[in-house]
Amino acid sequence: MNKFHIRDDFYINDNKIKIISGALHYFRVVPEYWVDRLEKLKALGCNTVETYIPWNLHEPKEGVFDFEGQKDFVKFTKLAQDMGLYVILRPTPYICAEWEFGGLPAWLLKYPYVRVRSNCNIFLSAVDRYFNKLFDYIKPLQITQGGPVLMMQVENEYGSFSNNKNYLKNIKNLMIKHGCEVPLFTSDGGWKEVLEAGTLVDEGVLPTANFGSRSKEQIGALSDFMKENDIVGPLMCMEFWIGWFNNWGGEFKRRDAEDAANELKDLLYIGHVNIYMYHGGTNFGFYNGCSYHDGIDPQTTTYDYDALLNEYGEFTEKYYKFKDVISNFTEIPEVKFTTDIKKINYGEFKLTNKVSLFSTLDTLAKPIYNExxxxxxxxxxxxxxxxxxxxxxxxxxxxxxxxxxxxxxxxxxxxxxxxxxxxxxxxxxxxxxxxxxxxxxxxxxxxxxxxxxxxxxxxxxxxxxxxxxxxxxxxxxxxxxGWDHYSLELDNVDKVNFSGYYKENTPAFYEYEFEVDEKGDTFLSTEGFGKGCAFINGFNLGRFWELGPTNYLYIPAPLLKEGLNKIVIFETEGKYKQTITLDDKPCYTK
CATH class of the missing domain: 2.60.120.260 (Galactose-binding domain-like)
Structure with missing residues (x-):
């Protein structure tokens, strides 16, 4: 079996390897498009793909685990291996990633005294049980077992949260207890204070840095930190931020492609890189996260990130500029793209049904009474x-x-x-x-x-x-x-009873049906609607909000069916349209 070593540099067996990686989250892309996105990564000149593993996706209810369909990271990892790509896994309990609760499961919060990312027994016991299940899937994927996984992360940007070294050691030990055999790393911002707080200097865990600009300066700070602490190892930017995420009500963020490419060149001359994000994808369902700026500031459904591939997988100017840079450091392979992806304008479709939430409330949830x-x-x-x-x-x-x-x-x-x-x-x-x-x-x-x-x-x-x-x-x-509580997770929109009454200016469900002869990617325009979420054939596409900067929801072709399709929109402001449009391009705030 091969083995991955961290010495003065990265080695597979005794051969040096320069890691040029791209971040691609399997959970933000429909499984049918994993091959396409991985092929385009290989065609970029990358030899590695990196992904987080979000705990809340795989254990949505305490003790209930799901690793199927879009959650099947084993299949994703094996597809990468089939293409000759290595994999960096980040199975840490906390991921950030602009993901709901940073990947931590919401059910932890039913415990009044839980303290996340700490040595709180409630938290560590929950991590232990999760890792016990998770590592059954991870263990065979490691390079030591013939798989493509080179290394794994202990914690993510912990130096921007706490300096509890005992906690970091506990997470490391839990990973090893449950079967981690590959080298471990931490990743933190590229300055001294957070590196000191978030790393495990004497534990054989490689420190890496996250940043998006001033590459020479910030990788230099990592180098200085490692020298001061007698750490021997390569320099790596684990998250080279080439764009940024978006919040509702803000402008769609863009970064100059030439500037980002020049920073990449500086990094590759010095060390190793993981491009964050190579491809962002979509926050389907209710998994968009939230920033805090004088109150909560929710992030958008699109996770385009101004990445090398846009939200729906198309090449950008930045992709080609990065490819030019990477070609100076490795040979670019010829890759045949095997997934036929087309975009289709299906036109307009009329409203078929509508019903107020109040009318169908009892078909969606049974009331729970409490004083x-x-x-x-x-x-x-x-x-x-x-x-x-x-x-x-x-x-x-x-x-x-x-x-x-x-x-x-x-x-x-x-x-x-x-x-x-x-x-x-x-x-x-x-x-x-x-x-x-x-x-x-x-x-x-x-x-x-x-x-x-x-x-x-x-x-x-x-x-x-x-x-x-x-x-x-x-x-x-x-x-x-004296209150009745109705839990509306909306994972049962098939239970909406459209035979009930409709009342203006109340939260309501709107149903649109349409026939499809040929399946293609399309975009649901949400112009004319206020706020809510939408479902295609029962699949939660995510949220929309008239604040922008996006006025669309992306519908990948695999979510459509040949024949009859149904879109259900839940809208809370009393704003809707008699017709919806499925276009071949997205709509942004004007």
Whole structure:
């Protein structure tokens, strides 16, 4: 068997290897396109592919594991090996990656005293159980077992979170306990303070650095750190950031291709590189993460990242400039692309059905009663929406009404009439007047959306990571009690009953049907809709929001069926169109 060594440089057996890697997340690309994206990586001149493994994707409920379909990283890894590519795996419990909760599973938050990324027994015990399952899949993939996996990561940018060396050692030891046989590394920002905090100097774990600019300076800081700590090993930028992610309401971020290529050249003269991202892909479902800027700042469904391949796999100017640079360091192979991918404009399709959420609520979720409002995690819900319902009594005008401990986005309805939408600085935690118009039995509904959990920094520990209404609903100076909770993870949109009633300006489901003779990639235009998510044949394409910068959802061809297809859109603002458009190009904010 081959063996991968870290000495003064990287070696396979006794032969030096220069690692030129590209980041490609299997979970952000439909499996039918893995071959295409890997072939284009090889054609770039790369010899390695890198991917994270997100814990929350593979253990969505505690003790329930899933490694099938789009989650089958074993198949992805073997496809890479079949093409002659090596693999860097990053199975650390925390990944960041602009992914929901940085890859940590939401169910951890049902434990009141859990402290993630620490020696908290609840957390480490959960990691141990997860690794026990995960490494059954990883072990045969290592180069020591005839697989393509060269090395694995212990923790990700831990120096930007804590300096708890005992925790790092515990994660390392758990990986070894469960079968890790290849060298280990950490990755942190390219400056002294975070390198000192996030590395394991005396544990034989290689430190690497993450950065996107000033390459000579930042790889130099890594070199200085290694010399000061008598660490012998090659210099590697584990995440060479060539673009950036996007937040709702911001501009679509772009980086000059020539500038990025020049930085790559500087890096390759000095050491080894993993291009982040070679191809970004899509945050399907509810897995987009959240930044924190004076409150939560959710990230977009697209994870285009201004990468070498765009969100839907097309070559960019940056790809060709990077290929030119890489050709100075290795021979570029001839690669035949074997996946036939076309983009199709299917035109317009008319609305076939619509129904208010309130009408079909009981077909989607059974109410859970509690005197107090419970957060999502307390009722074993991780993602999507939660609706709180209460009878708030007789006709009355309240001068003071507010939500306590709600950090996301809430829509308030009284007798199914919209009262207000609370988000960020817009009145969360502040008093508002509210009128109860019916003589008796006024019903209040509060629909709260989990916009995404924070995925970076100290805010990982924020109380805002628990979703829903954590404190309560206050009328005047007292908390109202007696609430039904409807868990709406929307993994059952086939249960929507379109025979019910529709009411304007309420959250609702909209159904569109269309026939397909030939399958191709297409783009659902969301112009004219407000906020929500969309499903194609039951598959959650992700969120949309009229704030932009994108007004589309990408539909890869494999999600379509020859014959009848169905799109269901859940929209929360009461904005919709009688027709939808499936175009052959994406739509951005004008």
């Amino acid at each position: 107090n409002t419970l957060n999502m995690e307390a009722i074993d819900q991780g993602y999507g929406y939660i609706l709180y319902r209460a009878n708030v009594g007789k006709r009355n005008t309240l001068e003071r009404f507010k939500l306590i401990g709600m950090d996301d986005r809430a829509q308030i309805f009284v007798n199914e009439n919209h009262h207000s939408t609370l988000y960020k600085e817009n009145f969360i935690g502040t008093n508002q007047p509210i009128s109860l118009d019916k003589e008796d039995d006024n019903i209040m509904d509060i629909l709260v959306e989990n916009l995404g959990r924070i995925n970076y920094g100290g805010s990982l520990l924020s109380p805002s990571q628990r979703k829903g209404i954590k404190g309560g609903v206050m009328f005047d100076l007292h908390l109202h009690t």
